[in-house]
Amino acid sequence: MSKREQEIIAAAAAIFKEKGYQAATTRDIAAAVGIQQATLYYYVKSKEELLYLVVREPIDRLYMQVEAIMQASLPARVKIEQGIGVHLAAFDDNYPHMLVFVQELHNVVQALRDRLQNFPRRYQSLWEDILRQGVTTGELRRDLDITATALMILGMCNWMFRWYRKGGRLDAQTLAKQYAETLLHGLTARPAS
Amino acid sequence: MSKREQEIIAAAAAIFKEKGYQAATTRDIAAAVGIQQATLYYYVKSKEELLYLVVREPIDRLYMQVEAIMQASLPARVKIEQGIGVHLAAFDDNYPHMLVFVQELHNVVQALRDRLQNFPRRYQSLWEDILRQGVTTGELRRDLDITATALMILGMCNWMFRWYRKGGRLDAQTLAKQYAETLLHGLTARPAS
Amino acid sequence: MSKREQEIIAAAAAIFKEKGYQAATTRDIAAAVGIQQATLYYYVKSKEELLYLVVREPIDRLYMQVEAIMQASLPARVKIEQGIGVHLAAFDDNYPHMLVFVQELHNVVQALRDRLQNFPRRYQSLWEDILRQGVTTGELRRDLDITATALMILGMCNWMFRWYRKGGRLDAQTLAKQYAETLLHGLTARPAS
Amino acid sequence: MSKREQEIIAAAAAIFKEKGYQAATTRDIAAAVGIQQATLYYYVKSKEELLYLVVREPIDRLYMQVEAIMQASLPARVKIEQGIGVHLAAFDDNYPHMLVFVQELHNVVQALRDRLQNFPRRYQSLWEDILRQGVTTGELRRDLDITATALMILGMCNWMFRWYRKGGRLDAQTLAKQYAETLLHGLTARPAS
DNA sequence: TATGAATGAGCTTTCATTCAT
DNA sequence: AATGAATGAAAGCTCATTCAT
Numbered sequence: 085m086s087k088r089e090q091e092i093i094a095a096a097a098a099i100f101k102e103k104g105y106q107a108a109t110t111r112d113i114a115a116a117v118g119i120q121q122a123t124l125y126y127y128v129k130s131k132e133e134l135l136y137l138v139v140r141e142p143i144d145r146l147y148m149q150v151e152a153i154m155q156a157s158l159p160a161r162v163k164i165e166q167g168i169g170v171h172l173a174a175f176d177d178n179y180p181h182m183l184v185f186v187q188e189l190h191n192v193v194q195a196l197r198d199r200l201q202n203f204p205r206r207y208q209s210l211w212e213d214i215l216r217q218g219v220t221t222g223e224l225r226r227d228l229d230i231t232a233t234a235l236m237i238l239g240m241c242n243w244m245f246r247w248y249r250k251g252g253r254l255d256a257q258t259l260a261k262q263y264a265e266t267l268l269h270g271l272t273a274r275p276a277s
Numbered sequence: 278m279s280k281r282e283q284e285i286i287a288a289a290a291a292i293f294k295e296k297g298y299q300a301a302t303t304r305d306i307a308a309a310v311g312i313q314q315a316t317l318y319y320y321v322k323s324k325e326e327l328l329y330l331v332v333r334e335p336i337d338r339l340y341m342q343v344e345a346i347m348q349a350s351l352p353a354r355v356k357i358e359q360g361i362g363v364h365l366a367a368f369d370d371n372y373p374h375m376l377v378f379v380q381e382l383h384n385v386v387q388a389l390r391d392r393l394q395n396f397p398r399r400y401q402s403l404w405e406d407i408l409r410q411g412v413t414t415g416e417l418r419r420d421l422d423i424t425a426t427a428l429m430i431l432g433m434c435n436w437m438f439r440w441y442r443k444g445g446r447l448d449a450q451t452l453a454k455q456y457a458e459t460l461l462h463g464l465t466a467r468p469a470s
Numbered sequence: 471m472s473k474r475e476q477e478i479i480a481a482a483a484a485i486f487k488e489k490g491y492q493a494a495t496t497r498d499i500a501a502a503v504g505i506q507q508a509t510l511y512y513y514v515k516s517k518e519e520l521l522y523l524v525v526r527e528p529i530d531r532l533y534m535q536v537e538a539i540m541q542a543s544l545p546a547r548v549k550i551e552q553g554i555g556v557h558l559a560a561f562d563d564n565y566p567h568m569l570v571f572v573q574e575l576h577n578v579v580q581a582l583r584d585r586l587q588n589f590p591r592r593y594q595s596l597w598e599d600i601l602r603q604g605v606t607t608g609e610l611r612r613d614l615d616i617t618a619t620a621l622m623i624l625g626m627c628n629w630m631f632r633w634y635r636k637g638g639r640l641d642a643q644t645l646a647k648q649y650a651e652t653l654l655h656g657l658t659a660r661p662a663s
Numbered sequence: 664m665s666k667r668e669q670e671i672i673a674a675a676a677a678i679f680k681e682k683g684y685q686a687a688t689t690r691d692i693a694a695a696v697g698i699q700q701a702t703l704y705y706y707v708k709s710k711e712e713l714l715y716l717v718v719r720e721p722i723d724r725l726y727m728q729v730e731a732i733m734q735a736s737l738p739a740r741v742k743i744e745q746g747i748g749v750h751l752a753a754f755d756d757n758y759p760h761m762l763v764f765v766q767e768l769h770n771v772v773q774a775l776r777d778r779l780q781n782f783p784r785r786y787q788s789l790w791e792d793i794l795r796q797g798v799t800t801g802e803l804r805r806d807l808d809i810t811a812t813a814l815m816i817l818g819m820c821n822w823m824f825r826w827y828r829k830g831g832r833l834d835a836q837t838l839a840k841q842y843a844e845t846l847l848h849g850l851t852a853r854p855a856s
Numbered sequence: 857t858a859t860g861a862a863t864g865a866g867c868t869t870t871c872a873t874t875c876a877t
Numbered sequence: 878a879a880t881g882a883a884t885g886a887a888a889g890c891t892c893a894t895t896c897a898t
Binding site for chain 2: 103190218225232240241246262271273
């Protein structure tokens with residue numbers, strides 16, 4: 085992948101993030117790179133392809149990281165902590181890309197979802213596996229609804245895309261720790277034992 | 278508000294939900310109501326206005342409900358339970374409208390956000406208030422980051438827009454109870470006391 | 471069909487004729503009608519549809535006319551004369567339309583040919599029928615290659631699209647008579663009997 | 664002319680034939696040769712030049728052949744037979760090139776026609792000369808319209824471009840004989856004398 | 857109350873061509 | 878002899894919106 089292509093993908097990520105995929109124009113993107121609109125098409129087949137390119141790599145990496153965590157032999161508690169950690173870190177590292185993913189996937193043609201091999205479903209399954217293991221080993225509450233809980237975790241993590249700003253008061257790792265702590269032990273104050 | 282206008286808003290909600298605001302066309306919406314594109318403009322000033330109309334009422338109602346909960350004299354635990362309850366119920370009752378709100382507001386001009394009186398921020402504050410009260414009374418953990426926790430709750434609730442289907446396995450009230458339970462006491466299995 | 475639509479089709483015929491279908495632009499056509507390009511699309515679905523509309527009617531009429539001739543009970547000689555007559559008259563009456571047909575059909579998507587129900591093949595068959603009848607009745611030479619002769623007739627008639635100008639020295643009916651005469655009796659001078 | 668240049672011209676002929684001049688792209692042609700688009704321009708000045716190169720040689724050769732026939736001292740009947748023979752043979756030998764010529768010349772800028780020294784007109788004149796000679800010597804019917812007849816002959820010959828396929832049922836020489844026979848003596852069955 | 861007709865602005869994409877290397 | 882990179886110009890088409898009726 086040439087340097088130009090990387091520039092284009094980065095610019096596209098930023099502009100998709102800012103305006104949304106539909107509202108972003110190829111002219112915008114080209115201008116951000118400092119090239120002509122036509123030149124964009126020398127590097128990229130279409131606007132939709134560009135969306136795919138923006139999203140592909142961080143998505144793949146996140147999947148593989150959580151998959152590795154899932155397969156490791158660790159207590160569920162640690163897997164959950166680490167999983168939330170890498171998820172939020174992905175936002176921290178690739179904010180525009182992840183944001184575009186979370187924000188746009190829904191409104192975009194099926195074709196893209198297919199090319200990402202139905203990532204959202206597969207990723208959700210990974211989390212369900214982690215939770216199921218935890219229930220099986222007795223570490224987690226037996227009455228958990230696995231699916232609902234997985235979606236709860238994904239919800240609280242993905243929602244970052246609405247408010248997270250790199251360099252803000254809350255950095256991703258601090259946040260991950262707090263989320264994991266609350267998720268595992270609840271908001272309720274524990275009686276001083 | 279005439280019956281026609283209500284029809285138009287309902288149709289717009291459905292189509293914004295399905296295709297997203299940008300991709301939805303005024304033609305689509307008119308066709309769904311069974312009128313001409315031009316007729317739309319007899320009832321509604323612009324497409325953006327339509328988005329506002331779709332979103333305004335359920336948003337206002339939700340705000341008022343949570344505000345009432347916040348001001349009631351109840352334990353934080355109950356406020357959180359009830360707050361999650363009304364939030365998810367709002368999705369249940371007005372799925373397309375809430376979804377449009379959660380999904381689209383972000384990409385739309387500032388003007389619209391102003392007309393909603395910066396709802397997202399105000400709504401977040403409400404939840405922060407509830408949490409702060411709980412910490413003050415000692416009911417909730419003293420080390421909570423109020424903002425992060427509020428955002429965590431909003432995240433897990435709003436994420437419903439990605440997967441919730443009325444009449445599916447999980448109804449909104451069951452889900453609300455589970456979310457509240459996990460949020461308050463955590464995933465971890467408690468020792469049989 | 472509104473007056474505007476007719477204007478558009480006429481303008482399209484003229485411009486397709488002049489520049490060819492590919493080189494003609496929808497901007498050209500709109501300008502010729504005196505409307506905006508966008509207005510074109512209020513009346514016509516696409517450029518390709520426009521080509522179809524230009525070509526459809528004269529083509530259908532020609533087919534029906536020759537079909538009627540074929541089915542009449544007349545000597546082959548007369549059928550041939552009349553067939554050439556209506557064929558050349560079609561050019562005379564609808565020059566741009568027929569020309570567009572003869573010129574463009576070949577380079578244009580299969581879809582169009584399908585919509586015209588494979589006119590060229592069917593039309594050729596009609597002529598083959600006429601010839602076959604003539605051979606059967608003994609009026610025409612027994613050694614004729616029916617297909618080759620049909621194509622010869624179509625060739626000499628269709629070639630008009632390359633040079634015919636209404637109001638030129640040769641009008642279509644004169645031409646038709648001469649072509650029929652030569653076709654039936656040859657170029658060779660007959661001995662004064 | 665280098666071997667590469669010949670390859671390019673042949674490829675261009677094939678692609679112009681298949682898609683038409685306008686729809687053919689320089690990329691298509693380059694790809695067919697196995698070179699880059701830019702490399703094309705090392706060998707050929709422009710796409711239009713390429714059209715000229717495709718067409719020039721077979722056209723020139725045909726002209727010279729018919730010119731020689733015209734100037735020979737032969738009966739008109741034989742000249743016509745031979746003329747049709749070489750014309751159809753030109754299609755047989757250089758199908759894509761001749762087809763491109765017959766099909767495309769019309770839509771292309773005047774400049775190109777000039778470079779071919781107005782071939783169509785000159786070629787038509789050649790045939791008119793042949794016919795005029797035949798009338799003068801009394802071999803052909805005195806009432807012939809020379810121009811119309813020349814155009815009739817060109818029409819039936821050129822129309823081959825629409826249906827001829829090398830190796831099909833009708834080979835060019837058989838066809839030429841039949842066309843000449845019909846042209847000279849007509850379709851009408853002659854009384855057994 | 858409703859709409860047929862029209863449009864300005866803008867979109868994605870294509871393409872012949874150029875040029876430094 | 879060949880090409881990777883770039884582009885100006887233009888194409889077909891869409892859409893929110895207007896307005897006379």
